[in-house]
Amino acid sequence: MVYGYGPKAGKNDYLKTQVFSASPAKLTSMLFDGAIKSIKLAQIAIDQREIEKAHNNIMNAENIIYELANSVDTKVEGELPGQLLSLYDFMNSQLQEANIKKDKQKLDRVLDMLTTLANSWKKIAE
Secondary structure: OOOOOOOOHHHHHHHHHHHHHOOHHHHHHHHHHHHHHHHHHHHHHHHOOOHHHHHHHHHHHHHHHHHHHHOOOOOOOOOHHHHHHHHHHHHHHHHHHHHHHOOHHHHHHHHHHHHHHHHHHHHHHO
16 A cells, blocks of 8 residues: 555545455445535535535535445345435435535435435444
C-alpha cells in the first residue's frame, strides 16, 4: 500500500486501512454512513448557497447508493432483493431530482429511508 503525504494523508490512509480490513457487513454499514453524511453535507451546502458543493455531495450519495445496489445478492430467494433494488432506484431518482432543483425535502426523504435501512442493517449485523 502506498501512503501519501500532507494534511489529509493520515486520514486517507486510516480510511483505506479500515476499508481493506472490514467485513462485508461493516463495509455495507460504512456505505450507509457515507451516503447519510453526504446528504447532510449537501443540505448544509444548499442552505449556504454553495451549489457546486451541494451537487458534489449529492453525486457522492448517488454513487454510494449505486454501490449498495450492486452489493444486493439477487440469488437470495424471496422478495427482499427486488424490493431493495427498487428502493435504491427510487432513492437515486429522488437524489437526481433534488440535485436539479436543490430540493431539501427530497433529500430529507432519502435521508429518512437511508437512516432506517442503516439502523436495520446494524441490528442485523450485530
